[in-house]
Amino acid sequence: LASQSTEATVVLRENGKMREKSLTMDTLNPQVKAVEYAVRGPIVTKAGDIERGLQQGQKHPFTEVIKANIGDSHAMGQKPITFLRQVVALCSFPELLDSSSFPEDAKQRARRILQGCGGQSLGSYSASQGVDCIRQDIAVYIEQRDKGVPADWDNIYLTTGASDGIVSILKMLVSGQGRSRSGVMIPIPQYPLYSAAISEMEAVQINYYLDEDNCWALDINELHRAYQAAKEHCHPRVICIINPGNPTGQVQSKKCIEEVLHFAYEENLFVMSDEVYQDNVYSPDCQFHSFKKVLYEMGPEYFNTVELASFHSTSKGYSGECGFRGGYMEVLNLDLEVKAQLVKLLSVRLCPPVSGQAAMDVIVNPPLPHEPSYLQFHKEKRAVLGALAEKAQMTEQILNTVPGIKCNPVQGAMYAFPRIFIPPRAVEEAMSLGISPDMMYCLRLLEETGICLVPGSGFGQREGTYHFRMTILPTTEKLKVLLEKLRDFHIKFLKEYASLEEPKR
Amino acid sequence: LASQSTEATVVLRENGKMREKSLTMDTLNPQVKAVEYAVRGPIVTKAGDIERGLQQGQKHPFTEVIKANIGDSHAMGQKPITFLRQVVALCSFPELLDSSSFPEDAKQRARRILQGCGGQSLGSYSASQGVDCIRQDIAVYIEQRDKGVPADWDNIYLTTGASDGIVSILKMLVSGQGRSRSGVMIPIPQYPLYSAAISEMEAVQINYYLDEDNCWALDINELHRAYQAAKEHCHPRVICIINPGNPTGQVQSKKCIEEVLHFAYEENLFVMSDEVYQDNVYSPDCQFHSFKKVLYEMGPEYFNTVELASFHSTSKGYSGECGFRGGYMEVLNLDLEVKAQLVKLLSVRLCPPVSGQAAMDVIVNPPLPHEPSYLQFHKEKRAVLGALAEKAQMTEQILNTVPGIKCNPVQGAMYAFPRIFIPPRAVEEAMSLGISPDMMYCLRLLEETGICLVPGSGFGQREGTYHFRMTILPTTEKLKVLLEKLRDFHIKFLKEYASLEEPKR
Structure with missing residues (x-):
C-alpha cells in the first residue's frame, strides 16, 4: 500500500495520510x-x-x-517530390534564394509564400485560417480542378493535416442531449478518425454500410435506412463520405454523389466529404468527381444551400508528405456568424504549421509547362x-x-x-x-x-x-x-x- | 423567406418544403x-x-x-537563428547535405534527425509521441537544465506547439458531472488558451488571483482560498501554473514553487506547469526554476508521487519559431495505463509536424563549444x-x-x-x-x-x-x-x- 513506485495509485504520505493519484483509469475522462x-x-x-x-x-x-x-x-520508400522540397527548403532558409543550385520557379514560389508570412518568415504565426496567398492559390486550384466552378478563398482554411479540419467541423456540429443529440452518419467500413472523434465528442455514430458485393459502392437505400433508424434516437445532422474510399479503395460514381447530395439537401444534413485521395485514382474506368462540382452541376438551388466541407491533405496523393501535417478544407454555404465561430475556434490553436502550408501550396501550384521544373516534376x-x-x-x-x-x-x-x-x-x-x-x-x-x-x-x-x-x-x-x-x-x-x-x- | 442567399438560414425548396441550414448559431455546439x-x-x-x-x-x-x-x-522583425534554419533546410532537402555551404554540425544534426524518421524523410509520420532520437535529446537537455535531475525519454512527448500538449492533458483530466465535475485551477490573469479549453470541455474553471501588488507573485493563501471555495461545487483535480508568467511577466521564486507543489501533493492535484518562457528571464534578480527540479529537491516522497506535466515550445525563448508549431511535454508519475491512453489519444491525430520536431531538436541540442556554429549561434x-x-x-x-x-x-x-x-x-x-x-x-x-x-x-x-x-x-x-x-x-x-x-x- 505504502509503495513509492510510480505505478501505485495510492501512497502513504509522511504524515500518514493517503495520497491518491489524480489521474487513474477510474478518473480518466471516459470519452478518452x-x-x-x-x-x-x-x-x-x-x-x-x-x-x-x-x-x-x-x-x-x-x-x-x-x-x-x-x-x-x-x-x-517513396521519394519526396523534388520541387516541393526545394520550395520548403528555400522558405526555411531564405539565404538559399541566392543559390544557383535552385531553379527559378521554386524560388518564385518560395518568395511568394514568404511575402505572405509575417516578417517574411516561416517562423511567424499565420492567420488562423492560413496564409492569405496560399488560400488564394488553393481557390485557383479548385476552380481548375472543377472546370471553372467558382471558388472563393474566403471559404478556404488551412489545417494541420485533414484530421484537424474534420475534427474542427465535427466539433461545431455536435450539440443537444438525449434524442436531440447530434448524429453523424459515417460509412462502414470507415477511417477510424471518424469514430474516434465521435466517441470523444459523445456524438451519436450512425453507420451506413457500403456495399461490398458492389465494389464498396455507396447505396442510397442504405443511407435512407440508416437515417430513418437513427432518427428514432438522435438528431442526424451530418453525413461523412470518404471518396476515394479509406479503407475500401472505391471511387464513387457521379450518379452516386448526386444521390448523396440530394439526400443531404432533403434531410438538411451537413456534408463532410473527405477527398484526401482525390489524386489517387488508378482504375481507368473511374474518375474523381468532387462533391462540390457535382453540387454545382445540380443547379443553384443545391449549390447555394447545401452546407459542404471538403478536406484535402499533403499526406496522400503523389507527394505523400504526412510529416508536414499540411491540409486544407473548403466550406460552402456556411452561415456567416457560424463562420466567425469557426475562425474563433481555430484561433485557440493559433495556426496550422506554416511549413505544412507551404507544402500544400506547392501541391496546388505545381510547375507550369513553361517553367524549368516542369519536366522533372x-x-x-x-x-x-x-x-x-x-x-x-x-x-x-x-x-x-x-x-x-x-x-x-x-x-x-x-x-x-x-x-x-x-x-x-x-x-x-x-x-x-x-x-x-x-x-x-x-x-x-x-x-x-x-x-x-x-x-x-x-x-x-x-x-x-x-x-x-x-x-x-x-x-x-x-x-x-x-x-x-x-x-x-x-x-x-x-x-x-x-x-x-x-x-x- | 425564400431567399437563395447563403446568409439565409431557411430556404424554400423547389417542392415548396423548407430547407433549414444544418449549422446555425442556434444549433452550434454551445461549448464552441x-x-x-x-x-x-x-x-x-x-x-x-x-x-x-x-x-x-x-x-x-x-x-x-x-x-x-x-x-x-x-x-x-526578429531574425531566425541561422543554425536552426540550416538544420531544418537540410532535413527538408537532404541533397544539401552535399553542399559545402552548410556547416558540419548542422549536417550532423540533420543526419541524426533523418535517421530517426521513417524512410529517412521528414515526410513520414513519426510515432505519435515524436521521433525517438529527438525525445532522447530532449531528455538529455532537461537533465542538463536541471543539474542532473534524471529525465526519462519515455516521459517525453513531442507536441504541436505547447497548446496541443496542454489541451491533451486537460482532456484526460476532465470527467464527472455536477459537483464531481473536474475543476481546473488557473491563474488570473491567465493565457486564454486555458479558459478556452476549459469552456470547450465543460470543465469548471477555478480562478486563483495573482498578487498584482507583489509583482504578480503567486500567493499560496489565495490558492487555498480558491481551492476551498471550489470544493463546494466541483472536484478540483488540476492546477495550472504559467512560469514565467503570461500575460503578467513575473518569474516565480523557488519558495513559491515549493509551496505550490506541496499544496498539490496534499490535495492530490495534477500539476500542469507551462514553462514555455523558460529561456525568457531578464531581471538579474530572477532565475528560472523548473517545477520538476524543485519537486526533485523536495525529496523522493514528492518526486515519486506528484503527477506533473511540463510544457515547452519552439515558439518563444530566443528562437521564436511559432510557425513551426513545435513543442514537447514531459510527464512525471503518470499511471502506466493512463500513459497508454494518452498515447492512444495522441495517435488519433497521427503525429506532431516533423519539421517542428526538428526545430525543437535544435533548441535542445545547440552547437557545442568545439563545433563550427558555436560562436555565431x-x-x-x-x-x-x-x-x-x-x-x-x-x-x-x-x-x-x-x-x-x-x-x-x-x-x-x-x-x-x-x-x-x-x-x-x-x-x-x-x-x-x-x-x-x-x-x-x-x-x-x-x-x-x-x-x-x-x-x-x-x-x-x-x-x-x-x-x-x-x-x-x-x-x-x-x-x-x-x-x-x-x-x-x-x-x-x-x-x-x-x-x-x-x-x-
Whole structure:
C-alpha cells in the first residue's frame, strides 16, 4: 500500500495520510477511454516490439517487419517530390534564394509564400485560417480542378493535416442531449478518425454500410435506412463520405454523389466529404468527381444551400508528405456568424504549421509547362502514381488467387480491404481469447511472417464478416513478397483450422 | 423567406418544403460558442481591417498598425537563428547535405534527425509521441537544465506547439458531472488558451488571483482560498501554473514553487506547469526554476508521487519559431495505463509536424563549444535575449512615467500587463456601449494611434481593475514610438473623461 513506485495509485504520505493519484483509469475522462484508433493500435505496438527485438538479435521466422498498416508513403520508400522540397527548403532558409543550385520557379514560389508570412518568415504565426496567398492559390486550384466552378478563398482554411479540419467541423456540429443529440452518419467500413472523434465528442455514430458485393459502392437505400433508424434516437445532422474510399479503395460514381447530395439537401444534413485521395485514382474506368462540382452541376438551388466541407491533405496523393501535417478544407454555404465561430475556434490553436502550408501550396501550384521544373516534376509525379496503379492491380490480382480471400478492385486511395474467410474453429478460438477473429488473424500473421496489417474490426464491417486493411505502399518487390507470404500464411491458417465447411470464395 | 442567399438560414425548396441550414448559431455546439480567445479577438480583426485600409489608401491618423497583441517574434522583425534554419533546410532537402555551404554540425544534426524518421524523410509520420532520437535529446537537455535531475525519454512527448500538449492533458483530466465535475485551477490573469479549453470541455474553471501588488507573485493563501471555495461545487483535480508568467511577466521564486507543489501533493492535484518562457528571464534578480527540479529537491516522497506535466515550445525563448508549431511535454508519475491512453489519444491525430520536431531538436541540442556554429549561434542567441531584456526594462520604465498607468517589472516572458486607470465617466460610457472599459480603451487606442494591444479582460483581472497586455517584441525604435504614442493617448484619454476624481498611480 505504502509503495513509492510510480505505478501505485495510492501512497502513504509522511504524515500518514493517503495520497491518491489524480489521474487513474477510474478518473480518466471516459470519452478518452472510449476512443479507439486501430491504425496505430496493439498490432502496430507489437510490430514495433518485434522490430526492436530483431535489431537486438532476437530470432523470428522472418528477418524484417513489413508495415502495411498505415498510409505512410515515405516510410515505405517513396521519394519526396523534388520541387516541393526545394520550395520548403528555400522558405526555411531564405539565404538559399541566392543559390544557383535552385531553379527559378521554386524560388518564385518560395518568395511568394514568404511575402505572405509575417516578417517574411516561416517562423511567424499565420492567420488562423492560413496564409492569405496560399488560400488564394488553393481557390485557383479548385476552380481548375472543377472546370471553372467558382471558388472563393474566403471559404478556404488551412489545417494541420485533414484530421484537424474534420475534427474542427465535427466539433461545431455536435450539440443537444438525449434524442436531440447530434448524429453523424459515417460509412462502414470507415477511417477510424471518424469514430474516434465521435466517441470523444459523445456524438451519436450512425453507420451506413457500403456495399461490398458492389465494389464498396455507396447505396442510397442504405443511407435512407440508416437515417430513418437513427432518427428514432438522435438528431442526424451530418453525413461523412470518404471518396476515394479509406479503407475500401472505391471511387464513387457521379450518379452516386448526386444521390448523396440530394439526400443531404432533403434531410438538411451537413456534408463532410473527405477527398484526401482525390489524386489517387488508378482504375481507368473511374474518375474523381468532387462533391462540390457535382453540387454545382445540380443547379443553384443545391449549390447555394447545401452546407459542404471538403478536406484535402499533403499526406496522400503523389507527394505523400504526412510529416508536414499540411491540409486544407473548403466550406460552402456556411452561415456567416457560424463562420466567425469557426475562425474563433481555430484561433485557440493559433495556426496550422506554416511549413505544412507551404507544402500544400506547392501541391496546388505545381510547375507550369513553361517553367524549368516542369519536366522533372511531372516525371516524378507520374512515377509515383504509375507505381501505385500497378501495385493496386497486383494486390487485387494476387489476393484473388488465394482461396478464402476476396478482394474488390483497388480503384483508388492506397488500400485494399479484402474479405477473409476465417474458419469457425478459428472464430471460436478468438472468442475464447476475448479478441476479434480478424485481430487474432492479424496477430498470427505478424508473428509468423512479420507482416503488419490492421484488422477489419478497427474500421467496422458487417457482423460475421472479416477483413484486413493493407496499404499498397511497399515497393513493388516488397509488396510481391508480402502478398506471397500472406497467401502462404492464409492457406496454412485455413488448413490448421479446417473443418467440414468449405472456405467461401 | 425564400431567399437563395447563403446568409439565409431557411430556404424554400423547389417542392415548396423548407430547407433549414444544418449549422446555425442556434444549433452550434454551445461549448464552441462559449469559447473566448482574446489574443486573436475583435481588436485584432479590426487591426487587420485598418491595415488593409491603409494599403488601399484610406486615411488614418497614423501610417502603420503596430501589432503588440501576440507573442509572434518573427512577425515583429526578429531574425531566425541561422543554425536552426540550416538544420531544418537540410532535413527538408537532404541533397544539401552535399553542399559545402552548410556547416558540419548542422549536417550532423540533420543526419541524426533523418535517421530517426521513417524512410529517412521528414515526410513520414513519426510515432505519435515524436521521433525517438529527438525525445532522447530532449531528455538529455532537461537533465542538463536541471543539474542532473534524471529525465526519462519515455516521459517525453513531442507536441504541436505547447497548446496541443496542454489541451491533451486537460482532456484526460476532465470527467464527472455536477459537483464531481473536474475543476481546473488557473491563474488570473491567465493565457486564454486555458479558459478556452476549459469552456470547450465543460470543465469548471477555478480562478486563483495573482498578487498584482507583489509583482504578480503567486500567493499560496489565495490558492487555498480558491481551492476551498471550489470544493463546494466541483472536484478540483488540476492546477495550472504559467512560469514565467503570461500575460503578467513575473518569474516565480523557488519558495513559491515549493509551496505550490506541496499544496498539490496534499490535495492530490495534477500539476500542469507551462514553462514555455523558460529561456525568457531578464531581471538579474530572477532565475528560472523548473517545477520538476524543485519537486526533485523536495525529496523522493514528492518526486515519486506528484503527477506533473511540463510544457515547452519552439515558439518563444530566443528562437521564436511559432510557425513551426513545435513543442514537447514531459510527464512525471503518470499511471502506466493512463500513459497508454494518452498515447492512444495522441495517435488519433497521427503525429506532431516533423519539421517542428526538428526545430525543437535544435533548441535542445545547440552547437557545442568545439563545433563550427558555436560562436555565431551564441552571438545570435545573446542578441535576441539581450534586446528583449533591454525592451523589458524600457517598457516598464516608460509606462511608469505615465499618470494613471502602473506597470510591474517585466521579469520574464514577452509581455507587460500594466494596470490602467480608466476614469468613471469612461467606464460608464463603455458599459452603455455594452463592452468592457478596457476593450473600449484598446479600441480607441487602435483607432487613434494604430497600436494593437489586447484588453486585460481577455486574460481576467480583479473586478474593477483594468489592464492591457502588450508584447515587448517590436524593435527597440518601434517600441519606443509605441510607448510614447501610448503615453500621449493615455493622457489625452484621461483629460477627455476627467472628472473631479484624481487618477490613481
